[in-house]
Amino acid sequence: MYGRLPIVKMLAAIVALTAAISAVMLSINWDGQEASTAASKIDDLLNVMIVISSFVFSLVVVALFYALWKFKAKPGDESDGEPIHGNTRLEIAWTLIPTIIVLFGGGYSWKVLDEIEKPAKNPLTVDVFSQQYAWSFGYPGKGNVWSQGELHVPVNRQIQFKMHAQDVIHSFWVPEWRIKKDNVPGITTTAIVTPDKVGTYQLVCTELCGFGHATMRAKVVVEPPGQFQKWVAGLKEKVPQPLAESVVQDTETNPAPLSAGGA
């Protein structure tokens, strides 16, 4: 009734296009520098997704352009196409194959998520305080000293950031670490990072928090443990009393003892 499609040639074109797109895309370092143990895992996941996505995209593009090239009506041709209503096997195939692909992607992501959030034995806890429009950091294990606008952490040691927002939601992001977490008023949120490259980075606020949102930044220094100890020892001020109190009141799920008082 109607002709056959050059399936093999089309597949070859799809594979070739996938390879070409992937090659270009993988050669570019999309996420920028990697500076934590999580970064390489997330970037690997991203790269796998780039290949899969290139494939899906190539499939759609090749299929579309082949159809446009082959089945374009000649000028003046007023006739209709073949009255094909469907093909059950094909329809099952394009339901099942994407299901398998996304379930694979889901499983892989789950594994990565588990790995990057696994707590280590001896982490360093750092309190993060955010307010419109400034960051400050407390070191509860070091006599609760605090530092304003500058975060120092030792390299190659897991850091557990406990985040506390004073007014509205802010979000903690160091692009090179690939880790981001909202700071929510009333609750403590946690982010786990193991920095593995010494250097100076920027902490960016990524949740809209008012007119100063764009400039709410802080300096992040990752340094060898010895240097870090020296820096902490040099900190004189303690976390101010109101902030320290707010930390006690915050819990992961419980904002404040409800019977404590009226509005």
Place this chain on the structure above:
Amino acid sequence: MESATVALGHHAEEHHGPPEANQSSRIDKQTLGILLFIVSEVMLFGAFFASYFFLRVVVSPAAWPPHPYELPVPVAGVNTAILVSSSFTVHYALESIRRGNREGMKLGLLLTWMLGATFLFIQINEYVHLGFSARDLSFGSIFYCLTGLHGAHVFVGLMLLSFATIRAFRGHFGPKAEDHLGVEVPGIYWHFVDVMWIIVYVTVYIL
């Protein structure tokens, strides 16, 4: 293909109204409409119940209602009984007109209206005597919003019932199914308001 295209435009001017639409389902428009509207109302309550869940279960305050607030559970229980009974009177009104009993319909509608108004009155009275306001903790906020949202629905229901009552006393409505939609549709809405109250009462006062 082109030949199959029939332009019907020029006949239109001679007609004085639209053609009768085909009825493609057993359910009539008004009833389906009010049912869908109720779905959307249920979801509106759903948003506030979701908030209730977060404030009570997720935040999990030490006590609920928080010390020293108390809810008048028995009074509200009596009020619940009043509202629930009005579901029966509105049903009676509908059944009456189905059987052609106009007086029964009028009586049923009037009774329903009065029961509903009583409910609303007692509810407002309760607000006045509660001793806390919507500004008092999240508890006060969600209490007033859930019961207030429901109260607003009682109010709307009463408006619809007033329309039906006025029309009933002016001689509208008849036993045929399409002649008493004006009683049936407010009735459906009223049943919804009642059922919703039972859910609100159980969640807010009892659980």
Place this chain on the structure above:
Amino acid sequence: MLAAIKRPGWTRGALGALAFAAFGFGLVISLRAISGLPLYQTEQTGYPHVIVPLILAPLGFLAGFGCFDYWLRWAAGAPTIPDDHSQHGAKTWKDYFRFNTDHKVIGIQYICTTFFFFFVGGLMAMLIRAELAQPGTQIVDAATYNSLFSTHAVLMIFVFVIPVFAGIANYVLPLMIGAPDMAFPRLNALSFWMLPLAGILFIGSFLAPGGAFDAGWTGYAPLSTGAPLGQSFFNLGVQFAGASSILTALNFLVTIITMRAPGMTFWRMPLLVWANLSTSLLVVAATPFIAGAQFMVLLDRLLHTNFFQFAAGGDVVSYQHIFWFYSHPAVYIMMLPGFGIVSEVISTHARKPIFGYRLMALALLGIVVLSYSVWAHHMFVSGMFSWLRVPMMLTTLLIAVPTGIKIFSWLGTLYFGKIHTYSTSMLFALAFIVTFTIGGISGVMLGMVPIDIHVTDTYFIVAHIHFVLFGGSVFTIFAGIYHWFPKMTGRMYDEKLGRVHFWGTLIGTWGTFVPMHWIGMDGMPRRVADYASQFGNWNLLISCFAFMLGAVQLIFLYNMIVSWRFGPRAPANPWRANSIEWQVSSPPPIFNFDEIPRVVGGPYEFGVPGARHAIMAGEGAEVPATEPSVVGSP
């Protein structure tokens, strides 16, 4: 003069608005006086003497304009006036500015109003891009910038994309299913008139002290609960837009279920009808959630309740749950009708039946069901319950499956067809397939928690948004407008200008939004007026493409206006389509049909010998109707 006041219309509408506003103002002031409070409360978030009149004035306008006249007479039991159909049809352009119950007039009212808001929102996008063209401050300060992108997004979403689909469907859907009008014509008109009111509230917020709302279109608490007065305009506008879309959806559902022509079973409905059925299910059940969320914010602002005030036992994250429980389905509310349009266009211009019609319809319903189970994918880093992330990730990824079915079935429709690309609508439909696929794929990446942790709240999201909303929704809107332009206006548009618009839009879209993926991954957060200088060159490039994208929209505007006025007369069925709306004249007669047509086959039977979709009145009875007259009742 008195007559003008009594007659429903603009004068009475304006008076109604004034009267209701004055009443609200008086109410607030006197209540405050009685309670011994200061008459005016002007602390940042309060302003009850502004808010209450703002709620009442639109209602007063609607009442004065004549939206409730019939119902009030009915409610009072007064004898109803026999309908003289004076509210039907449009003879002059003035009739488009009246309370009109004709679904065709309402459809055009919708489309014109929403495109007005598209251009206003687009103008704001141009200002955004001008500000971002270089690092540092260019034209606006940071606070104004926040207002700009917030109003940009809100106008585009709530008073452009969502309602324009309602407008297109309003026009064609009753014709398609062989109904003389919508099920509730007066409700339909009321829904329409709420829409400009919402838009005016959104734009009017620029006049509020403290500036327009600036907490983003998502309006997260507690930023929104503490924001200046403009935020309340947003809270209120959403109520009007939301009520409008709920009532329209209800109207569509009742129309589709109870008013199909004899023989039009569910499996014979065009996919546009299926798409609007699915969308309406989403709207009816999801929209109340955003109404609820914005109510709570309004109450927190106005009455100082504590829904989101953590110090008094409120829950900050609960706002996001309630908001996204609506707003994720909302993204499909903005996409499914487009899927319907594309199905019509592709099948017609490829001269082939839709490939896998039933699976296409089922995929729509699958998306509806799934879309209620994925809301928390916007909250992966929000500090919500961490156990919810993996289940939400899996459901999110699964949405790719029904969507993929649709993409592949459109491609399947093209094979062994006779593809015509002379129409701009077909070009947009084909471009949509590719562009939307990219947006969908970036969506799938966002669905993966580890990737989302890195890129959420960066320009990667902005890229995703615009690929799905511009390359997805707006492309399908353009396809639909070009496709039904001849039907709606009775004139042909200029294909040459259409092509220029198409290529400009395609290149503009890709040029503007592709680089955003990259700068996002590389570290540029979204919603910032200023950024690190390393992104300067990319942003300049993006802005240039954006200006081009904006400029070609002016060509579209010109084409539409001039063709509507001077274009060549359109035949009844210029695209040789099968569905019923093409079997009546262009524009269709005032009551659509002399007699309801009979449906005897599927809507896309191209190339099937002797197949027919519908038999119009006045045609020979030689083709027997095989179906009983009441079929497929739910």
